Amino acid sequence: MTVFDKPLSRRMVLKAGSALAGGALLPAGLVLPALAADHPALGTYPAGSSGDSVFVGVSVPRTGTYAAAGEDLIKGYELALEHLNAGHELMHKISPNIKKGVLGKTVKHGVADSEAKPNTAVQALSKFISENKAVMMTGSVSSAEAVADNKLAEREKVIYLPGITGSNDTTGKDCVRYSFRECFYAETAAKAIAPVLIKNLGKNKKIAFLTPDYTYGHTVRQSMEEHLKAGGWTVATNQISPLGTTDFSSYLLNVANSGADVVININFGRDAVLSIKQAKDFGIIGKMKLAVPYISPFLAKEVGPEIMEGVFAATDYWWTLEDKYPLAKMFNAAFRAKYNYNPEWGANLAYMQIAMWADAVERAKSFYPPDVIKAYEAGFKVQSTVGEVWFRGADHQLVRPVVIIRAKKASDMKGADDYYDVVDVVAGEGLMQAPDAFGCKLGDYV
Structure with missing residues (x-):
């Protein structure tokens, strides 16, 4: 039985701490395991991370008005998970502490059709929690489903990473401690x-x-x-x-x-x-x-x-940014190799959400949700496909640029995917309201 199979009692931890404080020395070269085992059960922890793999649940619209964007997200998630489990160079540049997988565990996933409906999305993610012990949930194209998923994450104490959601409310009045948004918004x-x-x-x-x-x-x-x-x-x-x-x-x-x-x-x-x-x-x-x-x-x-x-x-992203950002060039090349066309912004968003989650877990050295949340909230700056980005601790919104584009004349297009000129890349920090301006009040960790 490992230290992670059965929670240590608080008394045992305190006794161990007292011994160390009193001058007890560890044998040279011995590294104590993280005391994550002292955490009480919370959400799907520790059951969801007790084996050699962990599971993430993806819920996006695959039918209806937002289906194309949903399929775009799926491509980004699947490329990211493939790279994460292989320890790919691009994933390592965003999340430098990874080797293969997250904390040495393979990351598996499942995909469900949310139909861009809040109730359907919540049902799908609830099933991933109950049946697969998902340690993280992700996806959305409709802000209505993202807000509903936020509430589910807060209630079930499982981290949720929205996909496409442009409403101010997602990290405004409907913000929650257990959710972190990557994309730009209203x-x-x-x-x-x-x-x-x-x-x-x-x-x-x-x-x-x-x-x-x-x-x-x-x-x-x-x-x-x-x-x-x-x-x-x-x-x-x-x-x-x-x-x-x-x-x-x-x-x-x-x-x-x-x-x-x-x-x-x-x-x-x-x-x-x-x-x-x-x-x-x-x-x-x-x-x-x-x-x-x-x-x-x-x-x-x-x-x-x-x-x-x-x-x-x-x-959020346009593929010609590869001329400006080295990681965009790497991402585009990997996406083209797998899917045979240039990536759209949903795919890039999905990739970045997975990569930044892996980075937060690795820095937390634990899948215990409050530890991972606090790693996000530390404001650690991450290298991304659009330059240096970081999450604000006060509302869990990524500080990232907004890309302004202008559609080209057909005669000016240099290839099948060359629809836009990038007019400007506007730094994110100056665009963002005060964290509480739209009513964000994060809930408790436990």
Whole structure:
């Protein structure tokens, strides 16, 4: 029986500590194991990490309006886990303490279809906890599912790493101690792109918003409206549509009659594709400029460069950043070798979430959730595919840049995936609100 098979009593630990304090010496070269065994059972600890492998549960939409983004995330997760278990050079550059696996344990995983529905996502992750003793959960494309998963993580005391989630609320009023977000979000997207829009499209413009009716859509709209005020921009109309809308004609008719100069489309996934194509059919695109503050992976490919030409957007990552960041070049090369095309931002996000989790666990030297959380909260700076990044301890939001892109003319594309020019890479720290500005109050560790 190892020290990890049965928790040590607190009395035993205190006695051991007293002996050391009293001058007892360890034999030369002997290293005591971490006293993680003294921790009480919590969440899936220690059962989930007692063997030679650990399990992580992935829940992303594989059907419905956000399915393409979900599949993109899966590719990033699977490449990361492959690299982690092999001790790949790229993974080692982000998480320098790893060898193969995490703390010497192979990382296994399972994937479930969340359908971008909060209840379905929670059911899937709950099953991973109960049946597989998952030590970590990850995934989401809808912020509604991310917020629901946050609450599950807090209740079950299992760490959750959101996938794509743009709402301010995820690390704002719905933040929890057990969740850490990698991606940019409404406030940082708006603060990064608003000056670009004002500079390039002019002052005193009238906006028509196309807004999906849930936490992501509403917080992006609020942040965009707030930051565009600096240029005298005002709202002509805000058209709110249910998630999964297929016919946007009634909303677009109101946009066409609004007198707006610029359409700011906040829809994501298939909703973004359909609403933009239908806006073109309505004659709106051409008469009004289009901007996308939170762009979907594959949007330009699915809509086409003829419609997207000149459109400004904000994103987490674009593959041509390999010219600026060495780790982006390594990531792109590995992704292309496995999947035969250039990675989108969801895949990069997923890879980074796995790598930074491995780094936090290795620095904690334990899978005990509060120890891992405190390793995250220490603000340790990590080398990433977009430069140096770190998590804020106060709200568990990654401090990372926002990438501003502009869609190219079809004639300017140098290859099949060359849809955008990178206009700017805006440093993250100056884009972020005070940690408590959106109501974040982290819960207890135990």
